Amino acid sequence: xxxxxxxxxxxxxxxxxxxxxxxxxxxxxxxxxxxxxxxxxxxxxxxxxxxxxxxxxxxxxxxxxxxxxxxxxxxxxxxxxxxxxxxxxxxxxxxxxxxxxxxxxxxxxxxxxxxxxxxxxxxxxxxxxxxxxxxxxxxxxxxxxxxxxxxxxxxxxxxxxxxxxxxxxxxxxxxxxxxxxxxxxxxxxxxxxxxxxxxxxxxxxxxxxxxxxxxxxxxxxxxxxxxxxxxxxxxxxxxxxxxxxxxxxxxxxxxxxxxxxxxxxxxxxxxxxxxxxxxxxxxxxxxxxxxxxxxxxxxxxxxxxxxxxxxxxxxxxxxxxxxxxxxxxxxxxxxxxxxxxxxxxxxxxxxxxxxxxxxxxxxxxxxxxxxxxxxxxxxxxxxxxxxxxxxxxxxxxxxxxxxxxxxxxxxxxxxxxxxxxxxxxxxxxxxxxxxxxxxxxxxxxxxxxxxxxxxxxxxxxxxxxxxxxxxx
Amino acid sequence: xxxxxxxxxxxxxxxxxxxxxxxxxxxxxxxxxxxxxxxxxxxxxxxxxxxxxxxxxxxxxxxxxxxxxxxxxxxxxxxxxxxxxxxxxxxxxxxxxxxxxxxxxxxxxxxxxxxxxxxxxxxxxxxxxxxxxxxxxxxxxxxxxxxxxxxxxxxxxxxxxxxxxxxxxxxxxxxxxxxxxxxxxxxxxxxxxxxxxxxxxxxxxxxxxxxxxxxxxxxxxxxxxxxxxxxxxxxxxxxxxxxxxxxxxxxxxxxxxxxxxxxxxxxxxxxxxxxxxxxxxxxxxxxxxxx
Numbered sequence: 001x002x003x004x005x006x007x008x009x010x011x012x013x014x015x016x017x018x019x020x021x022x023x024x025x026x027x028x029x030x031x032x033x034x035x036x037x038x039x040x041x042x043x044x045x046x047x048x049x050x051x052x053x054x055x056x057x058x059x060x061x062x063x064x065x066x067x068x069x070x071x072x073x074x075x076x077x078x079x080x081x082x083x084x085x086x087x088x089x090x091x092x093x094x095x096x097x098x099x100x101x102x103x104x105x106x107x108x109x110x111x112x113x114x115x116x117x118x119x120x121x122x123x124x125x126x127x128x129x130x131x132x133x134x135x136x137x138x139x140x141x142x143x144x145x146x147x148x149x150x151x152x153x154x155x156x157x158x159x160x161x162x163x164x165x166x167x168x169x170x171x172x173x174x175x176x177x178x179x180x181x182x183x184x185x186x187x188x189x190x191x192x193x194x195x196x197x198x199x200x201x202x203x204x205x206x207x208x209x210x211x212x213x214x215x216x217x218x219x220x221x222x223x224x225x226x227x228x229x230x231x232x233x234x235x236x237x238x239x240x241x242x243x244x245x246x247x248x249x250x251x252x253x254x255x256x257x258x259x260x261x262x263x264x265x266x267x268x269x270x271x272x273x274x275x276x277x278x279x280x281x282x283x284x285x286x287x288x289x290x291x292x293x294x295x296x297x298x299x300x301x302x303x304x305x306x307x308x309x310x311x312x313x314x315x316x317x318x319x320x321x322x323x324x325x326x327x328x329x330x331x332x333x334x335x336x337x338x339x340x341x342x343x344x345x346x347x348x349x350x351x352x353x354x355x356x357x358x359x360x361x362x363x364x365x366x367x368x369x370x371x372x373x374x375x376x377x378x379x380x381x382x383x384x385x386x387x388x389x390x391x392x393x394x395x396x397x398x399x400x401x402x403x404x405x406x407x408x409x410x411x412x413x414x415x416x417x418x419x420x421x422x423x424x425x426x427x428x429x430x431x432x433x434x435x436x437x438x439x440x441x442x443x444x445x446x447x448x449x450x451x452x453x454x455x456x457x458x459x460x461x462x463x464x465x466x467x468x469x470x471x472x
Numbered sequence: 473x474x475x476x477x478x479x480x481x482x483x484x485x486x487x488x489x490x491x492x493x494x495x496x497x498x499x500x501x502x503x504x505x506x507x508x509x510x511x512x513x514x515x516x517x518x519x520x521x522x523x524x525x526x527x528x529x530x531x532x533x534x535x536x537x538x539x540x541x542x543x544x545x546x547x548x549x550x551x552x553x554x555x556x557x558x559x560x561x562x563x564x565x566x567x568x569x570x571x572x573x574x575x576x577x578x579x580x581x582x583x584x585x586x587x588x589x590x591x592x593x594x595x596x597x598x599x600x601x602x603x604x605x606x607x608x609x610x611x612x613x614x615x616x617x618x619x620x621x622x623x624x625x626x627x628x629x630x631x632x633x634x635x636x637x638x639x640x641x642x643x644x645x646x647x648x649x650x651x652x653x654x655x656x657x658x659x660x661x662x663x664x665x666x667x668x669x670x671x672x673x674x675x676x677x678x679x680x681x682x683x684x685x686x687x688x689x690x691x692x693x694x695x696x697x698x699x700x701x702x703x704x705x706x707x708x709x710x711x712x713x714x715x716x717x718x719x720x721x722x723x724x725x726x727x728x729x730x731x732x733x734x735x736x737x738x739x740x741x742x743x744x745x746x747x748x749x750x751x752x753x754x755x756x757x758x759x760x761x762x763x
Contacts, residue, residue: 296622444709
């Protein structure tokens with residue numbers, strides 16, 4: 001009896017282990033034909049992995065369904081969701097696409113915060129579990145290009161005049177690798193990043209707008225302060241976005257800095273007067289011209305200070321304009337008080353040089369076809385114009401029709417006018433030319449600049465040390 | 473007969489051995505070996521000898537800062553966290569009115585994910601809308617402004633406060649040891665005229681040294697691996713004021729230096745083993761308390 005009990009217990013233990021393994025297999029195959037929402041139990045502790053399993057399940061689901069003439073489901077993560085300002089246009093556009101291609105293609109979006117997006121993509125790439133559509137930074141793009149891990153979009157673009165005819169030549173050039181492959185969808189539009197100001201608060205200081213020089217700009221900030229108005233919405237939390245934009249504009253105003261930004265090579269040495277002077281000014285901004293909440297502030301806090309009329313100005317891209325008339329975020333009529341401008345010295349930020357949507361190799365053909373249809377859809381005249389009306393910018397190869405112009409938000413129109421009248425250079429951001437380690441450190445050390453626990457020289461040295469450390 | 477039984481022993485050990493090999497030993501060996509390579513996570517690792525360790529020990533002060541912070545947090549764990557948990561255990565041991573309720577409430581923070589706590593603490597310590605600052609302002613300090621997580625003077629303390637008083641594991645370990653002490657020992661001590669304080673100090677405390685040692689080991693190892701509470705609040709900043717070895721490992725990963733990250737992980741493992749060895753020695757954990 002004892003022997004039989006032993007055998008039974010031993011068998012149970014061994015079979016339970018074997019069952020765990022086979023169960024996973026069953027789940028996987030089960031998911032392939034289901035909606036792909038189940039996650040692999042073995043990965044349940046890792047949200048990134050679990051989510052990606054859903055993506056790959058969706059991919060399988062798509063392939064299987066396509067084969068049987070059913071709707072192809074394309075699932076990928078996006079940061080243009082939730083509270084992200086990009087969600088206002090992006091998510092309804094996805095719905096419009098799904099409606100237009102109902103029964104053929106369906107895009108499902110997985111929500112992720114912007115700050116974590118690129119890190120997640122890197123981890124998924126390392127696990128070889130990339131979703132069908134990704135956005136990558138320059139560092140990862142270089143590795144993926146070297147490894148040949150992007151689907152070549154050139155044949156698809158060449159066969160799609162509706163895409164090809166609207167693309168900006170510089171962007172096509174940037175997105176073409178040394179073998180002539182187009183590794184990510186080139187841009188058809190440019191969206192200059194500028195600044196928004198509260199006209200009423202500016203009037204308190206006798207100002208109608210900001211000066212065209214940096215000295216004048218600082219003098220305007222002094223006037224605002226003297227009038228009892230906190231001049232700027234800055235932030236040191238997350239990636240220090242609004243603060244980084246002003247620093248980028250300062251770098252772009254200097255001939256040497258402008259050259260660095262134009263060249264676009266990754267910078268690893270910040271121990272030069274250009275960077276030290278810039279961060280001396282940034283320190284002054286953080287210490288003298290912003291709210292107390294700027295210390296550790298996330299974007300939502302910085303934006304809220306502007307929406308609540310606690311600050312006179314905020315630096316950001318045109319995608320923010322929609323929020324000014326969003327009564328969940330700002331008071332009724334707030335948008336009427338807002339004006340738009342670019343930075344002193346005729347500097348605007350943002351550039352067509354950059355990577356956008358890429359499709360990793362290994363993506364099922366049905367999904368690639370679906371994504372090409374998606375690209376055609378977003379670059380169709382109606383959608384592209386709707387996008388520019390909603391989020392600002394201009395498409396050089398597709399002039400905006402008068403009816404779209406008429407729909408243009410007055411703030412956006414003012415920004416376009418400022419760009420037309422004053423813009424001398426359109427520049428990359430600091431984050432486009434520094435390694436990820438430096439971008440992380442930038443935000444981590446900004447509070448020290450603000451509290452005077454670090455000098456601008458030490459700030460630049462720390463960035464240099466970090467860049468050098470991970471330079472390999 | 474002995475040989476026959478041995479076979480069964482091995483058979484019963486086999487599942488555990490398989491789990492250990494698959495989920496512990498192989499990853500540990502991988503971590504250790506790839507620590508000697510240059511590896512971006514996407515391509516094959518390339519042997520580089522001690523380069524990663526050289527980078528860790530000499531390139532900047534990340535390791536020094538991490539070890540100093542770990543030492544400070546270990547002291548807080550040993551001298552505040554564990555004693556606080558033990559004190560609660562001693563109070564509950566006396567079974568005062570409502571002790572079951574207190575034990576239940578004390579348990580709550582530990583069943584909430586650390587990441588959720590980190591987010592909650594971001595709101596508690598927020599300058600403008602945070603509970604703490606609003607409370608201070610209510611006390612009359614109307615102009616009080618401090619962003620606890622982002623001010624170098626307070627960030628370390630703010631991080632420490634996210635865990636220091638959540639000591640239910642310590643409480644449960646100590647309580648189970650206290651409850652296992654034979655009543656005869658206490659009765660004999662009382663007959664000999666010992667006061668309650670003397671019973672706690674001379675009988676209970678020495679007899680729970682095993683659970684105290686285990687608590688210290690668990691608490692310090694939790695400090696070595698502490699990540700979410702830091703990453704979701706300060707990310708190791710401002711500057712390096714809350715930087716630790718887990719964030720250092722993470723930095724290696726996001727910068728495509730997997731070899732470097734695994735060398736850091738090896739140091740973490742060595743630190744863990746060191747803590748285990750020292751604490752076992754100090755608390756004489758390999759000797760029975762009743763001998």
